[in-house]
Amino acid sequence: MIEVEGLTKLYQEFVAVSELSFGVQPGQVMGLVGPNGAGKTTTLRCLAGIIPPTRGIIRISGHDLGSDAIAAKKELAFFTDEPRLFDYLTVEQHLAFTARIYQVANYQQIAHPLLEELEIADKADKLPGELSRGMKQKLVIACGLLHSPKVIFFDEPLTGLDPMGIRRMKDSILRRARAGAAIVISSHLLHLLEEVCSHVLILKNGRKIIDGTLAEIRQKYSEQLGNANLEEVFFHATGEAGAPPRIS
Amino acid sequence: MMGALLFLLSTSWRNRLVMRVRRLKQPKYLIGAIVGLLYFLYVCFARFLFSSHSFRYRGGMAGAGDxxxxxxxxxxxxxxxxxxxxxxxxxxxxxxxxxxxxxxxxxxxxxxxxxxxxxxxxxxxxxxxxxxxxxxxxxxxxxxxxxxxxxxxxxxxxxxxxxxxxxxxxxxxxxxxxxxxxxxxxxxxxxxxxxxxxxxxxxxxxxxxxxxxxxxxxxxxxxxxxxxxxxxxxxxxxxxxxxxxxxxxxxxxxxxxxxxxxxxxxxxxxxxxxxxxxxxxxxxxxxxxxxxxxxxxxxxxxAIRAGKQHPLSGLKKRKRSPFNLQPTGSPAVAFLWKNLISARSGFTLRFWLLLIWIAVVVGWSAAASARTAGLAAMLGPVVMAFLALSFFMGPQFVRQDFRQELPMADVLKTYPLPAWQVALGELLAPAAILTAVQWLLIALATVTLPQFGPQKLPLDLRLGFAFAGVALAPMLNLVSLVIPNSAVLLFPGWFQTGRDAPQGFEATGQRAVFAVGQLVVLILALIPAAVVFAIVFYALVYVNVLSLSIPLAAIAAALVLAVEAGFGVALVGKLFKRFDVSSETTP
Structure with missing residues (x-):
């Protein structure tokens, strides 16, 4: 599970994230949404241990990311919007390298079904340059899931996927959540988040505007918006001026 | 139509020039440009400034007296x-x-x-x-x-x-x-x-x-x-x-x-x-x-602007693993394995042993045969020159470390490893490659240098020097590699890793500044090892253990260098831990 208390990230004078607190329990999927520059990616990068927060506490499965980073990182996986792969390693070599880093002794027993599930088992000897974007994404996912993480962060996981890929990604996220993983997804695709997420946190200018279950959030705005969807709630909550009217 | 195309060419050229002049407001470009300009002026006009006979060009394509x-x-x-x-x-x-x-x-x-x-x-x-x-x-x-x-x-x-x-x-x-x-x-x-x-x-x-x-x-x-x-x-x-x-x-x-x-x-x-x-x-x-x-x-x-050295060529070709990577064991070895693959050549143990064997056989037969002894005598000093160059210049060229991986720093940061292990892993591949090259050159020098100038070098003395070289090379390489890797983590914007990496005078000057810095730090790092070498060597000569004096002194010096390398790895690890990937890495 994920516990965040008072997370703040400053770049000199600029406040990227301010006093952010929330929690994600095992089995929950939280959607992190907000306009461009709201601080979503910065938040995720802090949660994944890529950049240090200026202030605040982050706990991953009970391990403090600041003081016990190695134990915390063993429990998490972070999937960026752009597949980040080593150009010179094949699919198989990526898995071997990741297994050694995470000390997954029986990785071949895990890797093979994973590659089968992701439909890239026949690409084992291919380099990233020989794979399509969707396949690269799948390879990143295979590497990330090799050590069976209990906490997963996705930054725009549906970018560049075809309809079938999107369907599979959504299924995969839900399956991991049902298996007990705590998941955070950052995305602009609100209608897709609505299908996958149990919780939502809306950020603007680095500050939390609202968080809770989808039902709680809809309930909060029901008086003004009626039976609104997440998109309408988002525009209302963030006060996005000039949001185009819906074409019915 | 040509008018529009001429406009495109001239404005592009002008804008590029303006951008580069504006960039000189930043100290890193200004210093780089000054050093680069001085270097360029030296290359072009040295023979006018220093008009003694030694600086006069002698091999001109068309001298007046041809x-x-x-x-x-x-x-x-x-x-x-x-x-x-x-x-x-x-x-x-x-x-x-x-x-x-x-x-x-x-x-x-x-x-x-x-x-x-x-x-x-x-x-x-x-x-x-x-x-x-x-x-x-x-x-x-x-x-x-x-x-x-x-x-x-x-x-x-x-x-x-x-x-x-x-x-x-x-x-x-x-x-x-x-x-x-x-x-x-x-x-x-x-x-x-x-x-x-x-x-x-x-x-x-x-x-x-x-x-x-x-x-x-x-x-x-x-x-x-x-x-x-x-x-x-x-x-x-x-x-x-x-x-x-x-x-x-x-x-x-x-x-x-x-x-x-x-x-x-x-x-x-x-x-x-x-x-x-x-x-x-x-x-x-x-x-x-x-x-x-x-x-x-x-x-x-x-790819070059993102800090990759070999963006296209070779990437289409899969490289065999240099050795079988087990899923458990020191994670630093995984970095060595990965970066040796990225080095693209067949860096397998078998390949290098074969190369050393060929070098020894060819060198020995060249030195032994009366017909080609002259050739061997010419080869020896050349090999020694390459060996010396490999220590000073090698770390600038073999960059399968943080200099290559900086664009992937965010991925490396997610690994559950102590920072020193990541640092050690990143330094191992270039150190191993350089060491392999140097060992090969040492083997060649041993067989092709029966004498150095007028001084005869008997085989046991040559073997002593060779052993010293073999012992010192890996540690010396690790120490040398600490410097550019620390620099890339301390001054990421100065290295050619970000998008729109600088070119021209600025880039040349920046490289010159780093090369000189590396040389200075390397010389400083060598002083304690040299002192220990001298003490052990003279102590052994004093007690009349002549035959072992060079190898044992080299082992002692290598130990000093190993300690320095250990501190260096810890330093690079600390810098990597502190390295904020969100900080500005672009110029």
Whole structure:
């Protein structure tokens, strides 16, 4: 599970994230949404241990990311919007390298079904340059899931996927959540988040505007918006001026 | 239409210049530019500033006192070089003709109502910018003080580069037309090489019949021994006439007077004109290949700007793992394994053992055989020079470490590893590669250096030195690599890793600053090891353990270097831990 208390990230004078607190329990999927520059990616990068927060506490499965980073990182996986792969390693070599880093002794027993599930088992000897974007994404996912993480962060996981890929990604996220993983997804695709997420946190200018279950959030705005969807709630909550009217 | 294209060229050039001048407000570019400019001025004008005999250029292409025979020889050498470049242009390439445009040019110009001929003109005009700049640069570096006016040298270079440029372009069009007519690359190569072989055989027969044979290998003491023979072959007989078109192109550059230059200019200008007509009248569909070539160039540029050294070549080819990586054990070994794969060559243990064995056998037989002993004596100092260079310059060239991986720093940061392990892992591959090269050179030096100058070196002494080298090399490499890796983590913007990485004076200057810094720190790191070496060595000599004095002193020094390397790895680890990937890594 994920516990965040008072997370703040400053770049000199600029406040990227301010006093952010929330929690994600095992089995929950939280959607992190907000306009461009709201601080979503910065938040995720802090949660994944890529950049240090200026202030605040982050706990991953009970391990403090600041003081016990190695134990915390063993429990998490972070999937960026752009597949980040080593150009010179094949699919198989990526898995071997990741297994050694995470000390997954029986990785071949895990890797093979994973590659089968992701439909890239026949690409084992291919380099990233020989794979399509969707396949690269799948390879990143295979590497990330090799050590069976209990906490997963996705930054725009549906970018560049075809309809079938999107369907599979959504299924995969839900399956991991049902298996007990705590998941955070950052995305602009609100209608897709609505299908996958149990919780939502809306950020603007680095500050939390609202968080809770989808039902709680809809309930909060029901008086003004009626039976609104997440998109309408988002525009209302963030006060996005000039949001185009819906074409019915 | 050409007006719009000229506007594009001139404004692009002007904006690029303005951007680079503005960038000098940042200290890192200003310092880099000053150092780079000083270095450039030194390279160009050192012989004027230091006008003693030692700085005077002695090997000029056309000295004022050249005899007509000497001039003909130089002209023939230049023509031969041009011939080989042209020959390669006809033999090596296998792809269809492709004029390389930028991706933006492809996006704007290809769908626009611009004729194929106009695109060719645009490309030729654009290439003239590069040719003019290169001509000036070559004039400054190679041809300033060798008799004859500066303008003659500059125009001479321009004639050579322009002719080459047009010929290679025309050759690419001709290759494409041959392909379209069903003549494959292999058929074309066979035809071209067949003609070359027939001509070469004819020249060889003529040479064998008319020119006295060169001196035997064991009697060669200097290059001048070979010059007479080369002069005869190149400057008389059929080769003079076969190389005539190429000599014509080189001749203006070698002219010593304005009259000679002008007289020599009209044939290459005629050549240029004919080449232009050839290119302009070729109706070859180059667009498709150009789009592909432009995409590759764009990818290459983006990859280089992202800090990758080998963005395209080799990446299409899978590399075998250097060894079998077990899923458990030290994670640092995983980085070694990964980075050795990225080094792209067969860095397997078997490969290196084979190479060392070949080096020893070849070196030993060269040193042992009376016929080739002279060759071995020449080889020894060269090997030693390379060995010394590998320690100082090697870490600048072998960069399979943080310098390559900085764009992947965010991924590395997610790994559940202590920072020192990541640092150690990143340093291991370049250290291993450099060590392997140095061990090979040490093996070669051991067998090819029976004496050093007048001093005889018995085998046991050579083996002692070799052992010392073998023991010291890995630690010395690790210490050397700490410096550029610390620098890249401390000053990421100074290294050529971000997008829009600097070029020109600034980049040259920045590299020079880092190279000097690395040298200084390396010398400082060597002092404690040298002191310990001296103490152990003299102590052993004092107690009369002569035979073991060098190896044991080297082991002691290697231990000191190992401690330094340990501190270095801890330092790099600390810097990596502190390294904020969100910080500005772009200039």
């Amino acid at each position: 005899s007509p025979e000497n001039l003909l020889f130089k002209e023939s050498v230049g023509a031969l070089i041009l011939f080989f470049i042209v020959l390669l242009g006809w033999v090596v390439p296998h792809e269809r003709a492709a004029l390389v445009f930028t991706e933006a040019e492809v996006a704007f110009l290809f769908p626009a109502p611009v004729s194929r001929k106009t695109l060719i003109h645009f490309k030729l005009l654009k290439s003239q910018f590069a040719i003019l700049f290169t001509s000036l640069l070559f004039t400054l570096i190679f041809g300033w003080s060798r008799g004859g006016a500066v303008w003659i040298r500059a125009l001479g270079w321009w004639v050579i580069f322009s002719t080459l440029n047009l010929h290679l372009l025309a050759a690419s069009f001709a290759r494409t037309m041959l392909l379209d007519r069903g003549i494959s690359n292999w058929k074309r190569r066979a035809l071209v090489l067949g003609i070359v072989i027939v001509l070469a055989t004819g020249i060889a027969i003529w040479t064998w019949r008319t020119v006295p044979p060169p001196p035997p290998v064991e009697e060669i003491t200097s290059l001048s021994d070979m010059k007479y023979y080369a002069e005869k072959v190149l400057s008389s007989g059929p080769l003079v006439w076969l190389l005539y078109p190429f000599r014509v192109v080189v001749r203006p550059y070698l002219a010593r007077t304005a009259t000679a230059f002008l007289l020599g200019l009209w044939p290459p200008l005629l050549f240029l004109g004919l080449h232009y007509l050839w290119v302009a009248r070729s109706d070859v569909a180059f667009e498709e290949a150009s789009v592909e070539a432009s995409r590759k160039v764009a990818e290459k540029v983006a």
